[in-house]
Amino acid sequence: MKLLLASRNAKKLGELRRILAFEGLEGIEVLGLSDVPEFPEAPETEPTFEGNALLKARDAFNATGLPSVADDSGIAIDALNGMPGVLSARWSGRHGDDLANLELVLGQLRDVPDERRGAAFVCTAALVGPDGLEVVVRGEWRGEITREPRGANGFGYDPIFRPEGHEVTSAELTPEEKDKLSHRGRALRLLLPELRKLNAGS
Template sequence: MRKLLIATQNEGKVKEFKRRFESDDLRVLSLLDIEGAPDVAETGSTFAENAVLKAEAIMKLTNHPVIADDSGLVIDALDGDPGVYSARYAGPEKDDEANIDKVLKEMKDVPKEKRNASFHCLLAVAIPGQNTEIFSGACNGMITYERSGSYGFGYDPIFYVPSYDKTMAELSPEEKDAISHRGQALDRLEEVFKELF
């Protein structure tokens, strides 16, 4: 059986990749399946740089095809923050609830018309002996004043999607996959998946 390694320890991201790519002849693994897997430092200044850093580091370590994702929330009223620091915005523990609390606190006095935000996803695909490929996606929305919904992960409970009149966390997994930043990047990857692998 062929194996595809996703360079993440985020279980929510792993589920999204498995829904899309796992099949009878392709097993999707993550860093959670590799004992002693390193946590590659995200030292890049952009989502793309961080995705490439992670994909190439894990590919060199395992000699397997690797997909790495770097994604995050960009809020206009916060000058683009949390941006590349989305996962660790409230500290190195990567605590989703603390990150949400920090955003809501910083946004508490921002009026509704200035709460625009976007999710961005950059996927880097590193395959031994090939050039690293990059695929991107973005989803526009607004930051709510409080949490709503129980699906998803990360900032989903405070990211409102106007076209659905719901937060990302109120969308079913299938609805989210259809419109999310990662869903869009995965769509672009899926178009060339068989050629790459």
């Protein structure tokens, strides 16, 4: 079975492929947007992670006919009232500028004491497939914001997020460690029952 992950992010593709392999889900070929003909992608205009993930998965399925998974994720910081949230990728005003986003968050939290630097990575993943199949799941990963970036693995806010129970940041974990713990790993695993059904029927 071919499964489309509505992303061009190689690290997200690798993560889904590793999770499927680790869970023993064979016979699923994960494709990214670079592997299918281009189609118009709707902007992420929904106010929630769930809405944006579903929007992207529907677009991908309608354009390709392939069962499609899409995610929307970000970081919710307690001291910023849950922001950046759905604005995480463009918090600094420039979409995908990880360094500018990190620096802005660290600046906003400069005077916030350690005990009030709690945060959660949030990921919602949507699966859209044939016969009206639509499933939306949510994974969260609690931790706190460090005072400076550490680590070279991962992307986005990983270098300033220290997961609960760990002394290292998300960007200092190995990909395999992160797969087991992360918000995206948790959300994608919640889709496994539906993916198994789809795969069995293909």
